[in-house]
Amino acid sequence: MTETTKIAWNRIAIEAMAIVGSILVAFAIDAWWAERLERIDESAQLQRLRAEFVTNIERIDIRTFEEAILEACVEIFELIEESQRKGQEEIDISATTMGLMLTAPTFDADTPILNGLVRSGRLEIIENEEVLALISEWDRTFYDYTTFAERARRSVDERLVPALVVRGDIGSILMTWPVRFNLVKADHLGSVAVRVDNELKGLVAERWRNGRSAIDRLAAAREVAGELVAKIESVW
Secondary structure, X not given: OOHHHHHHHHHHHHHHHHHHHHHHHHHHHHHHHHHHHHHHHHXXXXXXXXXXXXXXXXXXXXXOHHHHHHHHHHHHXXXXXXXXXXXXXXXXXXXXXXXXXXXXXXXXXXXXXXXXXXXXOXXXXXXXXXXXXXXXXXXXHHHHHHHHHHHHHHHHHHHHHHHHHOOEOOHHHHOOOHHHHHHXXXXXXXXXXXXXXXXXXXXXXXXXXXXXXXXXXXXXXXXXXHHHHHHHHHHX
């Protein structure tokens, strides 16, 4: 091989290496830019998630009426127990207290941003494992709440109301919009006489138990949401 041929091959090798190097650099730049765009998108989605969960926390915090519902259940349960101790077969229950016990509200979390990320498969753009873990914990905890809240509503609609209907005249209470019992006392409805027995006492206890479980799980979900908001703020 002549010296000229060697020079030609060296030049070809150098040019090939330059071309390959340029391609690799171009790929690296593209990958860097794609990663940068993804991180920008991640930051935007985290900000939207934070705003979404802050709103849900605020909505949960105003649901103070649910404790009043449980207090009504306890009041009626104690009235039943007292009447049984005294050998009485009937008790008078205020319409306000009865109406509260028969109110079985549920809470629907407003999470379109989170739901959209999950459905589109784009939740993976979030790299922080702690944020992802808290989102997963929120899903589990809120599912538990929903289960108990729906159980409480079925208990009222399918078991407690039918039991009360055959034990007293609660028609005027059922004809009153439930929200009214949460906002003002329905004193104009007076009270209703109800026949009591162990079955009714058990159904009232079931109403309280399901309601207590639902409220506790919602409180747990609210705590997780607070932790998630704090974590998102820490990674901005």
